Amino acid sequence: MNHTLKQYSQLLKQSVLFWAIAMVLYSIFRYYGIDSEEGLAVIKNYEGTLGTLYYFVKLINIGIIIGVLYATVDFTFDAYTNNRISLTKDIILRTLLHFIVTLTVFMVITDIFATLTGTHAGQHTGWCCFNKSFWAVILYIVLSSFVFSFIKIANEKFGKGVFIKMLLGKYKNPQEEKRIFMFLDLKDSTTIAEKLGHFKYSQLIQDCFYDLNKVVPKHNAEIYQYVGDEVVLSWPYKRGLADNNCVNLFFAFQQRKHAKAAYYLKKYGVVPEFKAGLHGGKLMVTEVGIVKKEIAYHGDVINTSARIQGQCNTYKVPLLISEKLIRDLKINANLTCQFLGSVLLKGKQEEVNIHTIARV
Template identity: 30%
Template sequence: MIDGTTTGSGGLRYTKPSSHSGLWILAPTVGALAGLIYGLASDIEPLVSALRGAFIGAPVLLYERGVLMRRWRDWSRRAATPVFGLATLATYVAMIVFGNAVAGTILHHGFGYMANAHVAMKMSETGFAYALGISALVTFVLRVRDLMGPRVFASLLVGRYHRAITEERIFLFLDVAGSTRFAEEHGDLAAQTWLGAIFNALALPVRRASGSIDDYIGDMAMVSWSMERGLRDAACLECVFDVLRIVEADAGRWTARFGEVPRFRAALHCGPVVTAEIGLERRKIAYFGDTLNTTSRLEGLAKELGAEIVVSGDLLDRLGDLPGHIRISEFGVRALRGRKESLRIAAVHVHKSAKIAP
């Protein structure tokens, strides 16, 4: 995950690789398969249907995953529902027409199909309706997945937690500092808009760190990882630093829109939890156990200690050797309210000579 190289100034520069590399293969593959299905039903040659499907489906999927036209996509998703619907429909139509034109041009000039390029770029009404319908269906599934969270969506589909199980997970409680004061100064409506923008900013760092945003509780986001994913290259810690970097890099816009830049307190801990599906009409995956309570207590202790990011000794021991740009400041063993056993606690931060590349 981290590519550490020494910079000319002697600091450590590290870069996160793109989390979208696999999509450039997956998107055209899914599009080609959809095209082949239409071709089989309409008696169209496989090469023609697959190529058209790839060039039509890939842009739509890449757009929905935030790879193409991200600013336009983000704007439309923040707009009112009617505006969002019309903007998305217009975007799909443009992508379908353009993708079909590119595929037709390649089929004519590269493979000799159709009498001329103009004919090759034409699209039947049935083909257009099919492309638009499949795009809408895939988008609906992806939106449900985003609403529930990728991990929750997949787990509910396969019924992984239909029966409660015990597993070990890493938890991050990320609290927005000063939210109560902000609400008192600007009102509850403005505070909710502010928190909404902050939580939107968390999505990309959590996705890059292979985590899952499991819940929003007031002004706090609860993020979790499986032990394997969270420990790999200290992904759970890198996620917090990534959030801070993104917010700091956009400090001007935060100040212009809300009058201040968000600040955070973060607590990380790991341990066993009971995980289960709960609810009947509205199902969700919930966690039970002392690990969650301890993480909550750590977040409260971070405020008392004046620390931005605190980590339990249990998690530090599991992380082992940390990347060179991460520094540890030990607080020693501390008693936590509501917990019989004391816990070793430390603060973590990025070394001043380390530079995080966007």
């Protein structure tokens, strides 16, 4: 419940900010400085500095109302569809819902339209259907909803906050960051693939990653990349340590899969198990590519994380973590930690101490 409210709160903040800015821009582009146009008589009650300020405050309030309305629509839409429809259908249906909701609200509450345009609306019912400026507002809002949808998609593609940083060119030159990485891989993947066949196996991976995505936001993780049946997750160092996010995500994922064991057994004849390796430290992050741009991480941290995960089969444990990282975690009563020894990982000149963590 708390996570649901947090998700709604984040969406609400983004939506309100976007639409407040969008409505102010609309007023500047369309009405600012215009005395009249066909079918309109622009209200002149906003002269002077205070009057102009009051006018923009009103428009910001309208933007806030639209932001709250659309955030609620989007949140309900996401909950209903579970993000399991195609991108094209998602954008079309979402925009159609925005259009219907906007049209309904504007027709019922004509005062909102009057405040939005700064005009005297017609006096008869259904006036808006014949008002050119009304449809100009509707078209602007529909196009703006497209823009907002694409911003959300880009933000989901690159990770929380990364898209804005890319727009600002932060990663054009390599930047040093301190991060935690988890390499999460399906156990016995070759055997399962041979048993299921490539089509059914692909569906299994899709279901697993769907369940993973349900727990990722709860633990403030970022999905760096999918590689076959492997997922690479990442956290800014402090965020990964907070509430033991980097460790608790793995157990939350396990718990979700076990809760759906009957579903997996019925559909695939197996309950998938994953193994994970965790490590953290400083590395470089930069923007790469021209035809296809991506954010890439370079450094020993990401290589070591992958090598640690590769030792899970050797030690027959589902989760391995470096001693360097475990020193910074707060091991509470719900977790038990066991030192397994030192191992010389491939490509390393010095041995790395590794531990396993289990939930009590």
